Amino acid sequence: MALIVQKYGGTSVANTVRIKEVAERVIATRNAGHDVVVVLSAMAGETDRLIHLAQEVAEQPDPREQDVLLATGEQVTISLFSIAVKHMGHEAQSMLGHQARIYTDHAYGRARISEIRTEPIWHNIYKGCIPVIAGFQGLDGRGNITTLGRGGSDTTAVAVAAALAADVCEIYTDVAGVYTTDPNIYHKARKLQRISYDEMLEMASMGAKVLHIRSVEFAKKFNVPVHVRSSFVDESGTMVVKEEKSMEQVMVSGVAYSKGDARITLAGLPDVPGVAARIFTEIAQEGIVVDIIIQGSTDDTSLANLSFTVLRLDRQAAIRVLEGMKKEWTDLDISSDENIAKISVIGVGMRHHAGVAAKMFQALGNEGINIHMISTSEIKVSCVIDDSHTAKAVQILHDVFELDKPLQHEIPE
Amino acid sequence: MALIVQKYGGTSVANTVRIKEVAERVIATRNAGHDVVVVLSAMAGETDRLIHLAQEVAEQPDPREQDVLLATGEQVTISLFSIAVKHMGHEAQSMLGHQARIYTDHAYGRARISEIRTEPIWHNIYKGCIPVIAGFQGLDGRGNITTLGRGGSDTTAVAVAAALAADVCEIYTDVAGVYTTDPNIYHKARKLQRISYDEMLEMASMGAKVLHIRSVEFAKKFNVPVHVRSSFVDESGTMVVKEEKSMEQVMVSGVAYSKGDARITLAGLPDVPGVAARIFTEIAQEGIVVDIIIQGSTDDTSLANLSFTVLRLDRQAAIRVLEGMKKEWTDLDISSDENIAKISVIGVGMRHHAGVAAKMFQALGNEGINIHMISTSEIKVSCVIDDSHTAKAVQILHDVFELDKPLQHEIPE
Numbered sequence: 145m146a147l148i149v150q151k152y153g154g155t156s157v158a159n160t161v162r163i164k165e166v167a168e169r170v171i172a173t174r175n176a177g178h179d180v181v182v183v184l185s186a187m188a189g190e191t192d193r194l195i196h197l198a199q200e201v202a203e204q205p206d207p208r209e210q211d212v213l214l215a216t217g218e219q220v221t222i223s224l225f226s227i228a229v230k231h232m233g234h235e236a237q238s239m240l241g242h243q244a245r246i247y248t249d250h251a252y253g254r255a256r257i258s259e260i261r262t263e264p265i266w267h268n269i270y271k272g273c274i275p276v277i278a279g280f281q282g283l284d285g286r287g288n289i290t291t292l293g294r295g296g297s298d299t300t301a302v303a304v305a306a307a308l309a310a311d312v313c314e315i316y317t318d319v320a321g322v323y324t325t326d327p328n329i330y331h332k333a334r335k336l337q338r339i340s341y342d343e344m345l346e347m348a349s350m351g352a353k354v355l356h357i358r359s360v361e362f363a364k365k366f367n368v369p370v371h372v373r374s375s376f377v378d379e380s381g382t383m384v385v386k387e388e389k390s391m392e393q394v395m396v397s398g399v400a401y402s403k404g405d406a407r408i409t410l411a412g413l414p415d416v417p418g419v420a421a422r423i424f425t426e427i428a429q430e431g432i433v434v435d436i437i438i439q440g441s442t443d444d445t446s447l448a449n450l451s452f453t454v455l456r457l458d459r460q461a462a463i464r465v466l467e468g469m470k471k472e473w474t475d476l477d478i479s480s481d482e483n484i485a486k487i488s489v490i491g492v493g494m495r496h497h498a499g500v501a502a503k504m505f506q507a508l509g510n511e512g513i514n515i516h517m518i519s520t521s522e523i524k525v526s527c528v529i530d531d532s533h534t535a536k537a538v539q540i541l542h543d544v545f546e547l548d549k550p551l552q553h554e555i556p557e
Numbered sequence: 558m559a560l561i562v563q564k565y566g567g568t569s570v571a572n573t574v575r576i577k578e579v580a581e582r583v584i585a586t587r588n589a590g591h592d593v594v595v596v597l598s599a600m601a602g603e604t605d606r607l608i609h610l611a612q613e614v615a616e617q618p619d620p621r622e623q624d625v626l627l628a629t630g631e632q633v634t635i636s637l638f639s640i641a642v643k644h645m646g647h648e649a650q651s652m653l654g655h656q657a658r659i660y661t662d663h664a665y666g667r668a669r670i671s672e673i674r675t676e677p678i679w680h681n682i683y684k685g686c687i688p689v690i691a692g693f694q695g696l697d698g699r700g701n702i703t704t705l706g707r708g709g710s711d712t713t714a715v716a717v718a719a720a721l722a723a724d725v726c727e728i729y730t731d732v733a734g735v736y737t738t739d740p741n742i743y744h745k746a747r748k749l750q751r752i753s754y755d756e757m758l759e760m761a762s763m764g765a766k767v768l769h770i771r772s773v774e775f776a777k778k779f780n781v782p783v784h785v786r787s788s789f790v791d792e793s794g795t796m797v798v799k800e801e802k803s804m805e806q807v808m809v810s811g812v813a814y815s816k817g818d819a820r821i822t823l824a825g826l827p828d829v830p831g832v833a834a835r836i837f838t839e840i841a842q843e844g845i846v847v848d849i850i851i852q853g854s855t856d857d858t859s860l861a862n863l864s865f866t867v868l869r870l871d872r873q874a875a876i877r878v879l880e881g882m883k884k885e886w887t888d889l890d891i892s893s894d895e896n897i898a899k900i901s902v903i904g905v906g907m908r909h910h911a912g913v914a915a916k917m918f919q920a921l922g923n924e925g926i927n928i929h930m931i932s933t934s935e936i937k938v939s940c941v942i943d944d945s946h947t948a949k950a951v952q953i954l955h956d957v958f959e960l961d962k963p964l965q966h967e968i969p970e
Contacts, residue, residue, distance in 0.1 A: 160613035194633070200573035201637050202644035209643065212651050213636035216629040220607070223626035224614050230622065231615035238625050242655055243700055264700075287656055287677075 146311040147269075148173060149181045151279065151301030154188035155318045156375040157221045160228075166316075166375060167228035170274065174234065179269050181308065182236075182276045183301040184225055186217025207252035211281075211291045215241070218278035218297070226276045235273035239264065241281040241289060246300065248282035248290045255282055255290035256358075257299065260307040277304060295356030302359045306366035313363070313370045315355060320374045321381030322347065322354055324547035325399040329538045332548040336397065340387040343397050346490040346524045360384065387492050395500050396491040396545040399538050403531055405435065406459040406482045407516065408452055410466065412475030415448040423450070426465050432458040436486075436519040436528060447475060451517060453528065456482055484516065485531035489541055490524045501525045507544040513537055559724040560682075561586060562594045564692065564714030567601035568731045569788040570634045573641075579729075579788060580641035583687065587647065592682050594721065595649075595689045596714040597638055599630025620665035624694075624704045628654070631691035631710070639689045648686035652677065654694040654702060659713065661695035661703045668695055668703035669771075670712065673720040690717060708769030715772045719779035726776070726783045728768060733787045734794030735760065735767055737960035738812040742951045745961040749810065753800040756810050759903045759937045773797065800905050808913050809904040809958040812951050816944055818848065819872040819895045820929065821865055823879065825888030828861040836863070839878050845871040849899075849932040849941060860888060864930060866941060869895055897929065898944035902954055903937045914938045920957040926950055 150170060157163050173180050194213050198205040205213075222238035229236035244265055248255035268275040279297025282290050292299050298315055305313035320335055322344065327333040339347075341364035348357040354372055363370045363384060373381030391397075413419050424434060432454055440449040454462050459480055470476050494500050501518075504525050508515060513536065517528035529537060542548065563583060570576050586593050607626050611618040618626075635651035642649035657678055661668035681688040692710025695703050705712050711728055718726035733748055735757065740746040752760075754777035761770040767785055776783045776797060786794030804810075826832050837847060845867055853862040867875050872893055883889050907913050914931075917938055921928060926949065930941035942950055955961065 160610060164614060197573060197633070197637060198640055201577060201640045204644075205640045206643040209636040209639040209649075209651055212653070213633060213640075216632045219629045219632070220610070220626060223622040224610060226622040227611055227614045227618045227626075230619040231617075238622055240625070240702075289653075 145177045145179070147179045147181070147308060149183060149301050149305040149308070149310045149313045150316060151183040151297060151314065152185065152316045152375055153297065153318070154185045154190070156316050157184055157186075157225065158188040160224060163221065163224050164228050167225060167232060169375070171229065171232055171234055174274065180274055181265065181269065181304060181310070182225065182274060183279045183297060183304060184218060184221045184276065185279050185297040186214075187221055190217040190220070208288060211252045211255075212289050214291050215278070215281040215289050218280050222276045222278050229274060229276070235271070236276050237268050237273050238276045238278070239268075240278050241283045242287070244275070244277045244304075246277075246282040246303070248284055248292070250284045250286075250288070250290070252288075252290055254293040255284070257282060257292070257303045257362075260303060262307050265304070265308065292358075295353075295359070298356035298359035299362055302362045302366075302368050302370060305368045306362060310368070313368050315359075315370060315372050316375035317354060317372065318374065318376065319354055319372075320377060320379065321372050322384070322398075324397070325538050325542050326401070329401070329535050330542050332539075332542060334548055334550075336382045338383045338385055338388070338391070339397060340391055340492050341384060342387065342523055343391075343490050343492055344384045346488065346521070347398055347400050355384070392493050392496050394491055395493045395497045396489045396541075396547065397493075398490050399541045399545070399547065400488045400490060401534055401538055402486045402488075403534065404456050405453045405484060405486055405528075406456045406480055407484050407528060408454060408459070408462055408466070408478065408480045410450045411447075411477040411479075412473070413448045413450055414473060414475075415446055419448070420450065423466070423469070426469075427454075427462055430458075430461055430465055432462050432465075436517045436526065438517050453484070453486070453517070483531050484528050485534040485537075486526050486528050487534065487537045487541070488524050488526040489545060492523050494523050494525075503544060504541060507540050508537060511536060511540055513540075558590045558592070560592045560594070560721060562596060562714050562718040562721070562723045562726045563729060564596040564710060564727065565598065565729045565788055566710065566731070567598045567603070569729050570597055570599075570638065571601040573637060576634065576637050577641045580638060580645060582788065584642065584645055584647055587687065593687055594678065594682065594717060594723070595638065595687060596692045596710060596717060597631060597634045597689065598692050598710040599627075600634055603630040603633070621701060624665045625702050627704050628691070628694040628702050631693050635689045635691050642687060642689070648684070649689050650681050650686050651689045651691070652681075653691050654696045655700070657688070657690045657717075659690075659695040659716070661697055661705070663697045663699075663701070663703070665701075665703055667706040668697070670695060670705070670716045670775075673716060675720050678717070678721065705771075708766075708772070711769035711772035712775055715775045715779075715781050715783060718781045718783075719775060723781070726781050728772075728783060728785050729788035730767060730785065731787065731789065732767055732785075733790060733792065734785050735797070735811075737810070738951050738955050739814070742814070742948050743955050745952075745955060747961055747963075749795045751796045751798055751801070751804070752810060753804055753905050754797060755800065755936055756903050756905055757797045759901065759934070760811060760813050768797070805906050805909050807904055807906045808910045809902045809906070809954075809960065811903050812954045812958070812960065813901045813903060814947055814951055815899045815901075816947065817869050818866045818897060818899055818941075819869045819893055820897050820941060821867060821872070821875055821879070821891065821893045823863045824860075824890040824892075825886070826861045826863055827886060827888075828859055832861070833863065836879070836882070839882075840867075840875055843871075843874055843878055845875050845878075849930045849939065851930050866897070866899070866930070896944050897941050898947040898950075899939050899941050900947065900950045900954070901937050901939040902958060905936050907936050907938075916957060917954060920953050921950060924949060924953055926953075 658674035
């Protein structure tokens with residue numbers, strides 16, 4: 145008998161038929177002898193519908209009130225789900241943020257969970273009543289409703305699992321698990337049995353939408369085993385767990401890519417101390433996150449070049465900031481390119497294996513794929529390339545690192 | 558400067574355009590120097606949509622969970638409304654049941670407000686921030702969400718006004734006020750300037766939908782002046798107030814009618830003590846409310862007749878109960894009639910004027926309208942007639958009691 149937190153996403157509770165199917169699944173887990181705590185998202189599309197309503201009233205809706213509005217999405221699913229479970233003859237009780245006592249900071253729209261006072265949840269478990277908790281929402285110290293941002297229900301589920309010291313947090317979604325790469329890009333992509341928190345973090349930050357990045361950070365911090373699996377088929381998915389010794393045997397666990405970036409190139413910058421600091425400070429003040437940065441040198445020793453990537457949706461804003469500097473730096477030339485992709489190989493084994501980067505560059509070079517920028521971390525090597533080469537690059541790297549074969553630690557003992 | 562509670566119903570906040578119009582109206586009241594507390598209903602049709610969703614999941618949805626579901630309707634309007642007010646440059650804050658601390662008993666779906674701890678509302682008023690309170694919902698002693706039943710937002714508004722000792726509670730609706738009778742039935746119907754709580758209660762219990770009956774009871778109990786008015790035109794409506802001396806000068810203030818009843822007639826009952834008690838006890842146990850009762854006598858002294866009215870939607874259930882008695886009372890004959898209407902004249906002045914009933918019967922008789930049943934209270938005389946005569950009867954009584962002329966206490970001083 146285990147204590148299991150199960151989180152179902154928007155497509156799993158998209159309508160009342162699906163909600164009843166999920167209720168049956170939860171009851172089956174109960175009947176197998178486990179205690180279950182359920183966390184639900186809003187019905188697929190509902191959050192967008194509500195945002196649209198808010199924007200009919202104001203282009204920039206007040207953040208506090210928008211959170212009150214958005215929180216209704218999960219309130220609808222947890223009540224409908226509890227109605228379904230009770231109709232099937234089992235006990236369940238919906239719990240909103242204020243009832244499950246999920247406390248957050250004050251950052252409307254992107255709040256962070258600070259504490260869960262678990263007494264009311266435990267009380268339901270003790271009574272044999274399935275707690276059905278609204279994902280995505282919490283309460284700040286003053287009793288205001290907050291929301292955690294897109295994908296926040298994953299974080300709620302992991303935080304609840306951590307607070308209850310649950311045996312596992314199961315994240316039910318519309319994919320079967322975490323893959324070595326995007327199966328839509330390469331048919332040889334293989335579902336991973338296990339992946340470490342750090343690898344999952346790198347995958348998530350590269351745009352793999354299977355888990356919300358903050359939920360992985362939470363899982364890592366509190367060492368919550370997370371099982372990513374499909375609510376549409378009855379097979380196990382991918383376990384996201386603490387790094388294991390056997391994982392180090394493998395150089396690369398996955399190939400990820402992201403097409404959501406733009407590259408900005410600055411030429412004609414004065415080559416004096418403090419220029420880069422000034423640029424990135426002003427950009428950061430606009431809330432724009434900069435990813436890869438390359439500082440180049442030129443023949444003219446009094447001028448410097450600088451390239452960096454930002455999210456595509458921040459490109460215009462970043463350029464606006466930079467245009468303002470032209471008054472002072474008259475030689476400044478700004479250009480930008482959206483036709484780029486970032487491609488990464490990820491694996492905790494890199495810490496112990498040399499030559500991953502070299503092997504990657506060579507593989508891409510052999511195919512005539514030009515690398516514009518490079519960035520490395522302890523367990524990741526990323527290259528910026530032309531986005532027209534994305535699929536080809538993913539396939540080459542997947543082949544070169546032999547990701548279609550079972551990883552060593554996945555071979556049954 | 559006054560403290561005003563304004564409640565807007567579902568048609569007044571039916572979409573985002575209307576919500577913005579209402580926001581402008583509230584701000585205008587603020588700008589006139591008043592403090593305003595707003596109470597809102599769900600958008601017209603939303604509660605029905607949610608009930609339909611629940612019934613897709615279970616024919617008899619769990620009452621606790623249905624309340625969690627229904628409470629989202631008001632949550633959506635208060636957040637959108639607050640977004641509108643803030644966008645217009647004023648301060649507002651939405652307040653849910655648990656934030657406005659509206660406590661109720663445990664009766665899901667028809668909860669009664671037991672207490673409002675007004676500190677958070679006062680705090681907002683003090684800051685110059687318009688409190689925007691979700692109508693219809695509260696919290697029971699254990700933190701569960703409860704709802705007050707159809708029309709419950711009126712009750713929330715009056716209860717908030719009572720708790721704050723507000724100067725007036727304005728109920729904005731889609732009619733201009735309380736009329737001497739239904740303007741759809743008789744074009745001479747006249748909007749009343751003032752009406753007493755007791756008269757309003759009788760009107761409401763006769764199906765005049767302008768105010769929820771429980772809200773009038775609340776207003777009477779705490780002596781809250783209620784102003785019923787339209788949110789679509791800018792003119793005053795009807796004040797519902799404590800009975801005034803001048804109101805006694807008027808015999809009849811209004812003519813009301815109801816078509817929602819059915820008459821059940823029992824013949825062949827044993828004429829022994831306890832029979833009526835037994836019948837009405839068993840019917841009450843099914844939750845069926847009986848209105849007018851007439852016990853008749855027959856030539857056969859060993860048998861008795863009995864007629865009574867119930868709500869049309871309870872007719873079948875009442876007959877089922879009665880059929881069960883046939884085993885014992887073999888002479889029992891049950892018949893029923895849905896083609897009836899109840900027509901009433903209402904006025905606090907009846908307490909001091911004789912002859913209202915006689916005048917009513919005579920007026921109906923002169924037109925050949927047959928009276929099937931009669932019931933009287935201190936301030937009301939009701940007759941059951943064939944429903945085909947309803948409009949004619951309303952018009953005759955409106956004329957006979959000269960309701961098209963301003964009432965004495967309405968004549969400007």
